[in-house]
Amino acid sequence: MMNRWQLGKRLAPLMAMMMLVLAACGREDLSALNPQGPVAEEQFGLMKLAITIMSLVVIIVFALTFYVIIRYRRRKGDNKVPKQVEGNHKLEIIWTVIPIILLVILGVPTVQSVFNLSKDYSNDPDAVQVIVTSHQYWWEFEYPQYGIKTAQEMIIPAGKTISISTKSADVKHSFWIPALAGKIDSNAASNENKMYFSAPKTGVYLGKCAELCGPSHGLMDFKVKSVDSASFDRWVAAIQEPVALPSDPAVAAAFESKCLSCHAVGDKGGPAFPNLTGIGSRASVGGILVNTDDPEYSNEGSVYDNLYRWIKDPEAVKPGNLMSDAYDLTEQELQGISQYLSELTLEYE
Amino acid sequence: MSHTHTVKRYSGLMDWLTTVDHKKIGILYLLAGGFFFLVGGLEALLIRVQLWKPLNDFVGADTYNELITMHGTTMIFLAAMPLLFALMNAVIPLQIGARDVAFPFLNSLGFWTFFFGGVLLNISWFTGGAPDAGWTSYVPLAGTTYSANHGVDYYVLGLQIAGIGTLIGGINFLATIINMRAPGMTFMRMPMFTWAIFITSALILFAFPALTVGLVALMFDRIFSANFFNPSGGGNMVLWEHIFWIFGHPEVYILILPAFGIISEVISTFSRKRLFGYSSMVFATMLIGFLGFMVWAHHMFTTGLGPIANALFSIATMLIAVPTGIKIFNWIFTMWGGSIKFTSANLFAVGFIPTFVMGGVTGVMLAAAPADFQYHDSYFVVAHFHYVIVGGLVFGIFAGLHYWWPKMFGRILNETLGKWTFWTFFIGFHMTFFVQHFLGLMGMPRRIWTYLDGLGFNEMNLISTIGAVLMGVGTILFLLNAISASFKPKNAGNDPWEDGRTLEWTIPSPAPEYNFKQTPLVRGYDAFWKEKMDGHKGMTPAEPIGPIHMPSPSILPFFMSIGLFIAGFGFMYARNWGHIGPLNTGYTVAVIGLLITLGCMALRSIKDDHGFHIEVHELDDKGGKA
Numbered sequence: 001m002m003n004r005w006q007l008g009k010r011l012a013p014l015m016a017m018m019m020l021v022l023a024a025c026g027r028e029d030l031s032a033l034n035p036q037g038p039v040a041e042e043q044f045g046l047m048k049l050a051i052t053i054m055s056l057v058v059i060i061v062f063a064l065t066f067y068v069i070i071r072y073r074r075r076k077g078d079n080k081v082p083k084q085v086e087g088n089h090k091l092e093i094i095w096t097v098i099p100i101i102l103l104v105i106l107g108v109p110t111v112q113s114v115f116n117l118s119k120d121y122s123n124d125p126d127a128v129q130v131i132v133t134s135h136q137y138w139w140e141f142e143y144p145q146y147g148i149k150t151a152q153e154m155i156i157p158a159g160k161t162i163s164i165s166t167k168s169a170d171v172k173h174s175f176w177i178p179a180l181a182g183k184i185d186s187n188a189a190s191n192e193n194k195m196y197f198s199a200p201k202t203g204v205y206l207g208k209c210a211e212l213c214g215p216s217h218g219l220m221d222f223k224v225k226s227v228d229s230a231s232f233d234r235w236v237a238a239i240q241e242p243v244a245l246p247s248d249p250a251v252a253a254a255f256e257s258k259c260l261s262c263h264a265v266g267d268k269g270g271p272a273f274p275n276l277t278g279i280g281s282r283a284s285v286g287g288i289l290v291n292t293d294d295p296e297y298s299n300e301g302s303v304y305d306n307l308y309r310w311i312k313d314p315e316a317v318k319p320g321n322l323m324s325d326a327y328d329l330t331e332q333e334l335q336g337i338s339q340y341l342s343e344l345t346l347e348y349e
Numbered sequence: 350m351s352h353t354h355t356v357k358r359y360s361g362l363m364d365w366l367t368t369v370d371h372k373k374i375g376i377l378y379l380l381a382g383g384f385f386f387l388v389g390g391l392e393a394l395l396i397r398v399q400l401w402k403p404l405n406d407f408v409g410a411d412t413y414n415e416l417i418t419m420h421g422t423t424m425i426f427l428a429a430m431p432l433l434f435a436l437m438n439a440v441i442p443l444q445i446g447a448r449d450v451a452f453p454f455l456n457s458l459g460f461w462t463f464f465f466g467g468v469l470l471n472i473s474w475f476t477g478g479a480p481d482a483g484w485t486s487y488v489p490l491a492g493t494t495y496s497a498n499h500g501v502d503y504y505v506l507g508l509q510i511a512g513i514g515t516l517i518g519g520i521n522f523l524a525t526i527i528n529m530r531a532p533g534m535t536f537m538r539m540p541m542f543t544w545a546i547f548i549t550s551a552l553i554l555f556a557f558p559a560l561t562v563g564l565v566a567l568m569f570d571r572i573f574s575a576n577f578f579n580p581s582g583g584g585n586m587v588l589w590e591h592i593f594w595i596f597g598h599p600e601v602y603i604l605i606l607p608a609f610g611i612i613s614e615v616i617s618t619f620s621r622k623r624l625f626g627y628s629s630m631v632f633a634t635m636l637i638g639f640l641g642f643m644v645w646a647h648h649m650f651t652t653g654l655g656p657i658a659n660a661l662f663s664i665a666t667m668l669i670a671v672p673t674g675i676k677i678f679n680w681i682f683t684m685w686g687g688s689i690k691f692t693s694a695n696l697f698a699v700g701f702i703p704t705f706v707m708g709g710v711t712g713v714m715l716a717a718a719p720a721d722f723q724y725h726d727s728y729f730v731v732a733h734f735h736y737v738i739v740g741g742l743v744f745g746i747f748a749g750l751h752y753w754w755p756k757m758f759g760r761i762l763n764e765t766l767g768k769w770t771f772w773t774f775f776i777g778f779h780m781t782f783f784v785q786h787f788l789g790l791m792g793m794p795r796r797i798w799t800y801l802d803g804l805g806f807n808e809m810n811l812i813s814t815i816g817a818v819l820m821g822v823g824t825i826l827f828l829l830n831a832i833s834a835s836f837k838p839k840n841a842g843n844d845p846w847e848d849g850r851t852l853e854w855t856i857p858s859p860a861p862e863y864n865f866k867q868t869p870l871v872r873g874y875d876a877f878w879k880e881k882m883d884g885h886k887g888m889t890p891a892e893p894i895g896p897i898h899m900p901s902p903s904i905l906p907f908f909m910s911i912g913l914f915i916a917g918f919g920f921m922y923a924r925n926w927g928h929i930g931p932l933n934t935g936y937t938v939a940v941i942g943l944l945i946t947l948g949c950m951a952l953r954s955i956k957d958d959h960g961f962h963i964e965v966h967e968l969d970d971k972g973g974k975a
Contacts, residue, residue: 026791026805032723033790046720047790054710057674061706064681069699072620074688081882082687087626087679095678096671103667106717110667111660113719118656136495171490172586174651174726178792182722185651188489189580191587193653206804210651210726210794212483213490215410218797288801297802298404319410 030206032178039117039181039197046113053102117182121163121196128156132166134173134186134209137216137321138274138287146236149264151274153223153282154207155348157232159200167192174210177224183210199226204283215320221287227349234348239277242266243344251336258327259337265344273322278346279307286310286317307338359902367902369453372860374460375438375757379750381464382431387824388471389423392416394821397781401814403802413798414481415500419474421484422504425604426511427467429742433607434459434518436749437546439757441522443853444540446531446871448864451524453900454953459517461910466511469917473503480504483796485597486567488578488589493571499921502571506917509564510910512557519553522546531852532891533871537631540851540875541617541624544631545610548638549603555642556599563592572920587652594645602641604738606634608701608745609676615698615748616680618848620687623875626679633672633679640669650718651725659718666716673709677702692846693767697748700775701741708736711786726796729789735782747774747827752846754831759839759859766830774823780816784809850878855888863897866890866968896962903958905949912949916942 025033035041121127132154133140141154156162166175166186176183181197199205209220227235243266246252260269265276280303284290289299289306301309310317312334315324329337359367368374396416399407408416438456442449450456473479480500482491491501526547530539539547567589569575576582578589617624624630646654646662680702689695711733715721724730747770755761788809793800800806841858849855855877856865867890873879880888916939923935 025787030792030804031790032792040723043719043723046717047714047723050714050717050720054713058703058706058710061677061681062703064678065699065702068681068684069689069691072684072687072689074690078688080688082620082622084623085625085682085686086623087629088682091678091682092626092629092675096675099671099674103670103713106713107664107667110663110717110719113717114656114660114663117719117722118659171495172487176726176794178723182719183651183725184722185653187653188586191585191653206792208792208794212414212487212796214495215414215798217414218410218794218799221801290801299801 027179027206029179029204032182034179036201036203036205037180037197037199040179042113042117043182046109049109050106053106057099057102117195119196120194121161122165122194124161124163127161127163127196129163129165130154130156132164132175132186134166134168134170134175134213136170136214137209137220137318139175139207139209139220139222140169140274143236146240148236148239149271149275150239150277152284152287153225155225155227155232155235156199157229158202158226159198160229161196161198164195164197165192166195171213172211173213173220175207176210177205177207179205180224185211199224202226202228216318219286219288219318221284223283225283231349235346238346238348243268243277246336246340248336251333251340254329254333255337255340258329258333262323262326276341276344278344280342280345286314286321289317302342304338304342307341308334311338363904364902366907367457367904369449369457369900369902369906370862371438371442371450371453371456372757372862374456375435375440377460377464378431378435378438379757381460381467382428382435385423385427385467385471386429386432387828389420389428390821390824392420392423394817396420397814397817399798400800400810402811403800403804403807405799410798411478411481414483414796415474415479417796418480418483418486418500418504419471422470422480422508423467424738425484425600426508426515427463427470429604429738429746430515431463431467432746432750433549433604433742434463434515436611436746436753437518437522437607440753440853441525441543441546442529443756443856443860443864444543444851445526445529445534446852446865446869446876447525447529448868448897449900450521451528452521454903454906455517455521457903458906458909459514459521461514461906462517462913463511463514465910465914466507466509466514469510469914470503470507473500473507476503485593486589487593488567488570488586491567491589492578501567502921505564505568505571506921509561509568510913510917512560512564513913515553516557516561519550519557522550523554526550531868531871534876537628538871538874538876541613541627541630542607542610542851545606545613545634548634549606552599552603552606552638552641556596556603559592560596560600563589563596566592568920572923587649590649590652591645594648595642597648598645599641601734601738602637604742605745606638608742608749609634611745611749611752612680612698612701613683614851615694615752616683617875618752618846618850619690619692619695619698620684621848622683622687623850623878624679625682625685626675627874629675630679633675636672637669640665640672644669647716647718647721650721663716663718667713670709670713677706677709690848692751693762693764693771694748694751696768696771697744697751700771701744701748704740704744704775704778705737708733708740711736724789726794727789728785728793728795731795732782732785732789735778735785739778739782744775747771753853754834755841755845755858756853757859758834759841760834760837761841761845762830762834766826766833770823770826770830772823773819773826777816777819777821777823781813781820782816784812788813844877850875852876852888861968863899863963863968866897867894868892894965894968896964897968898960898962900960901958903953905953909946909949912942912945912947914942915939915945918942 028034035044129145131142140151142149168186168188174183174185180199184193184195205224207222207224246255262270262273263276285306291303292300295301314321399405478498478500480503482496482501489495566577570577576584578584578586613624644666647666650659715724751762751767791805793806843857844854869888870891919935919939919942923933926934
C-alpha cells in the first residue's frame, strides 16, 4: 500500500491540474465552470468540493486496481491455487465508514445550499421582478413593476437581485443561464417556479432552453444583458415610448395587417407573440440569428439581413415554430418591414 | 411409469416458436436483444454524425428528436433488458441445479410479448413517425396537443406490451430462485449472480407496475381524451414525472444489478479465488435495491418540488454510493492475492471497475441538488448515465456473453477477436463520453439537434463522434466473432475455463435438454469448487437416475403476443380508421386482438397439459445437443 506522503505527492499535482482544467474552462458568458454571478459561484463551489472528494475516491480505486492487476496477474506456467479468503471484517468497516464520512462532508454544504438557493425574493422591494413565460420556441419577459413586456432579451441592472417567476404557455421548457445560475423548469399551468440570481458584472450572458420541447429545442436561445443602473432606468423609459409605424403607407398597411395581429410594437398590436419594441437593438433575431456587422458563422448577419432571412422563411431557421406559413408578403413588403424593424432601436446605454 | 400419449416434439422453426425451454428462450432473447442493440447503435451513430460539427443538417430537427427517443427507448427496453434476460435464462436454472424455471410457459410468453412490443415500437419508423418526446416522454409535449401524430402512441403501446414480458420474467425468476434450488443450496450458498437476479426480480416486481400505471394513464389521455396530465381538465403534468421516475429509477438498478452479479462471477473465476466478503456483497446488493426506490426525485430537482424534497432526495441519492463502494472494494480484494487470467471476459470485467466508478462518482456529484441545477439536462448527465449504463451494464453483458458463451453454444468465442473487441470498444467508449462531461459544464444542453459555432463545443463533439465510430467497430468485431464461432465444432467440454466454481460448469456444454441427469447435492458456497478442492471430479447426486419430467412446448404464447400486437394497432388508429357500419373499425380490431389473446388463455386453462417424460434410455442421447 502507498504510504501517506506518496499519496499526497501524487494527489497534489492532480488536484492542481484539475483546478486549472476546471477553473477557466469555457466562455465566460456561457460556462458553468466560469461563474459570473453569486448563484453560479455558489453552485460551482459545491461542484469543486464534490469533484475533489470524488477525485480522491477515483484515485484510490484506480491505484488499487492497477496494483492488483499487475501484481497478481497469472505468470506463465503458474498453476497454484491461491489462498481462498472469505473476507475481512475490519476492511468492510473501513470502506463503509470512510465513504459515509466523505458523504457527510459533501452533504452538509449541499443541504445548506439547497435552502439558501430556495430563498423567495418575490416580495423583496429591492429585487427586480421578472415573469418568464416560455413558449415554443421563444422566451417572454414581463416586468410587472414597470408594466413592460419584452421578448428574447432580459435587460437587468447589474448587481441587483432578479427574482424570477416562471411558467410555460405550452410544453415544459427550462430556463438556464449557465454563467449566472442553475436552471429552473417552466411548467404549464399552476406549477409556477421561482428562482433568483444576479449579475454583478455588466455584459451579455447566453441563455439556453434546457428541456426537450420540440424540434427547435436546441435553437431556443435567449440573452440576459446586465447593464449599469442608469442604463437600466433609461431602458425602462425608452421601451415605454410610443413607437411610430413604418413611414411608407404600403409597408405600414402590410405590417399592421400581417404582423400586428400577433406581435406588438409600443401600444399597438397583439400580446400573444414576441414583442417587437426595440428589436433593432437586440443581440439576435429569433433567438438564434446573431446580429453582428462582422458575420463569421452561418447563423450570423447584420440586423437587417437577419430580420429579412427570418421573416422570409422562419421554418428554415427554426423548424416547427408557429410563425411559419402564417402570412404572405411581397418582396417589397418584406424588405420594407425588415428595414423598419432594424431601425426600431432603443437608446439606453 | 408408462406413457401412452404421444410426445409432441417439434423441429426447425416450429421448435423455436413453441419452445418453453429456458436455454432456447435465452438464445431467442440474445438474438432479439442483439438485433435491437444494433438498431439502437445505428440510431446512436446517426445522432453522433449529426453532431460532429456545428449547425449540421445531416438529419432534420424532427428526425433528430425521433432518433434520440428511439435510441434511448430501444437500448434500455429492447436491447439491455433482453440481453440480461438472455443471460438470466441461460444461467440461473443451471446455477441453482434446476431443470428449468418455475413457469416455463410464462417464460415463453415473456419473450414473445417483449418481441412483439419491440416490433410494434419500431414499426413507427415506417408509418408516419417514431415517437419524438424523449425516452422519458414528458407531458405536455407527449400529449395529443403537441404530439398529434401516432409516434407517442407507438411508444405507449409498444412499451406496455413489452413491459408485460419483463414483469412476467421477474415473477418467474423470483419463484424459480425461491423454490427450485438444489438440495443443500441455502440462500447464503447461492452464487452471487443468482443473488443479483433474485434482487433484480424483486425490483422488477415492484417497479414495472408503476410504468404500467403511467402508460395506461398516458394512453387514456391520448386515446380516450382523459385528463390525468392535462391541467385544464384538472390534471397535473408533474404527475407524469413522478410516476415515470418511480419506475425509472429502480429500472436503472434493474439494469445494473445483474451486471454486478456477472462481474462477481467472472472476477472470482478468473482470479481463482472465492468472492471476497460474500455476505457484505449480498447485504450491499439488497441495500442498493431498497434505496433504489427512495431516490426517484433526483431526476426532478429542477422541477420545483421545493427545498425540503430536494434536500431529502439529495441525501438519499448520496447514500447509495456507500453499498456500491463496498462492492467495488470487495471485487478489488477478490483479485488481491489471486492468480488473474486476462481472458476477454475478464478484460471486460476488470475494465468495468474503473469505468463504473467514474460513472458512480459523477452520480454523487449529480446528487447535490444545487450543483444539479447546472448539470441537469446538459451533456454532463448524458456522460454520467452512459458511463454507468455502457461502462457498467454493457461491459458486464460483454463479460457475461464471453464467459457463458460455451455453456450456451458449446463453443468458446475467439480470444484474439475478443481482445480486439474489448480494446476498440473500451477506448471508443471513453473517447465518446469523457469529453461530454465538459461539454455539459460548458453550457451544452442535451437533446439538442445542433449547436452554434464559436461556443467551444466543436472539437469535443468531433472527438465524441470518432469514439462512437470506434465503438461501432468493436460491436462489429463481436458480431464477427459470434458468427465465425458458429462454424466451429461444439466441443467446449463441461468446464472450458477449467476454473469453474458453480454448478453450470458440472454439466456438458451446451447443456443437455434436461440440464442435470441427476439433481446435484450442494455442500457449500461455490459448490463445484468445493468438490474440486476435495478431490472429486463432479457433484454428488441428490437423487437416483430416473425419467425426467419436462414441460410441453406450446404455440399459445406466440399467438397471445400477436393478439396484443393487433390490439395495439386497433387502439392507436381508432381515431383514423373510420367505421364499418355502426362499429368503430379501430376498436373492433382491438377487440379482435384481445379476443385472440383471451382465447389462447382460455385454451391454456381448459386443456390439461401433463408435460412429457424423457426416459432413462434417452438421457444419454440428449447429451451435447442444444
